[in-house]
Amino acid sequence: MSDNNQHFKIVKHKDYLYVIQENISIVHSAYTNDPLSMYLILGNHSALLIDTGCGISPLKPIVDKLIGSRKLLVFNSHAHWDHVLGNEEFGEVYIHEIEEKMVSEPYDLSHSKELFAKYYSNRNFSIPPAKIIKKLRDGDIFDLGNISIKVIHAPGHSLGSICLLTNKNELFTGDVAYYGDQFLPRRRHIPIVLESLSKLIKLCEKNKSLELYPSHRQFPCDINLLTELYKGVSNIKNLWHTRKPFDLFYAWEIKDEENDKFRYFVSRL
Numbered sequence: 394m395s396d397n398n399q400h401f402k403i404v405k406h407k408d409y410l411y412v413i414q415e416n417i418s419i420v421h422s423a424y425t426n427d428p429l430s431m432y433l434i435l436g437n438h439s440a441l442l443i444d445t446g447c448g449i450s451p452l453k454p455i456v457d458k459l460i461g462s463r464k465l466l467v468f469n470s471h472a473h474w475d476h477v478l479g480n481e482e483f484g485e486v487y488i489h490e491i492e493e494k495m496v497s498e499p500y501d502l503s504h505s506k507e508l509f510a511k512y513y514s515n516r517n518f519s520i521p522p523a524k525i526i527k528k529l530r531d532g533d534i535f536d537l538g539n540i541s542i543k544v545i546h547a548p549g550h551s552l553g554s555i556c557l558l559t560n561k562n563e564l565f566t567g568d569v570a571y572y573g574d575q576f577l578p579r580r581r582h583i584p585i586v587l588e589s590l591s592k593l594i595k596l597c598e599k600n601k602s603l604e605l606y607p608s609h610r611q612f613p614c615d616i617n618l619l620t621e622l623y624k625g626v627s628n629i630k631n632l633w634h635t636r637k638p639f640d641l642f643y644a645w646e647i648k649d650e651e652n653d654k655f656r657y658f659v660s661r662l
């Protein structure tokens with residue numbers, strides 16, 4: 394089932410799994426990782442929404458309609474703007490403890506006015522947070538009634554990035570792994586990215602039926618996403634001399650002629 398409203402595309406992927414998609418390129422064409430996928434998992438008594446999107450169109454009414462009388466939990470996969478700016482619509486939001494502060498205060502976009510002018514200048518580049526922020530830790534388990542969710546801390550893309558593993562063989566990877574433009578930390582922190590990818594690869598090797606649900610572009614994916622990304626990120630050191638400054642993102646841009654599934658932006662901040 395697929396149904397389009399004005400801003401979000403809603404896909405019923407399984408009986409208990411909806412995908413709510415938003416195109417982030419409308420914010421600025423420099424963002425090419427369309428669509429952003431938010432996932433809504435429906436358990437017997439509770440539902441989990443993973444991420445709240447860009448905050449430029451009401452999301453909660455859509456979620457409320459889909460979950461019926463279930464209790465709603467809202468998690469942020471990490472604190473980047475395209476995953477958290479809808480938080481203010483929700484009373485309570487969970488995020489990994491390392492990034493709790495980043496979403497507890499109004500979200501400041503004023504450092505990149507050129508990128509965010511279109512939708513956020515009328516809110517003075519400052520987006521209110523959710524009322525209550527709760528902390529997630531590695532290994533936390535949540536029961537939705539017949540579906541359980543385990544939190545896996547996977548730092549790299551950001552220090553508090555998480556993946557979420559269900560007892561039904563889904564692994565929601567957030568921005569830890571997807572096809573498309575990769576936003577990476579400073580070069581010296583790239584080993585942390587590789588360590589997390591390697592942890593997820595081991596998980597997929599142990600459970601061959603795992604399906605991967607990334608926050609951007611196509612889904613579901615499989616272990617190949619992780620192994621290809623691991624290989625690509627490992628190769629950055631060999632391509633380092635080809636880097637070009639990409640000032641909009643305060644990053645170095647690196648293209649890999651041998652693998653066009655990824656492009657890399659390595660932070661200069």
Ligand SMILES: [Zn+2]
Pocket residue numbers: 473475476568608609
């Ligand atoms: Zn993202």
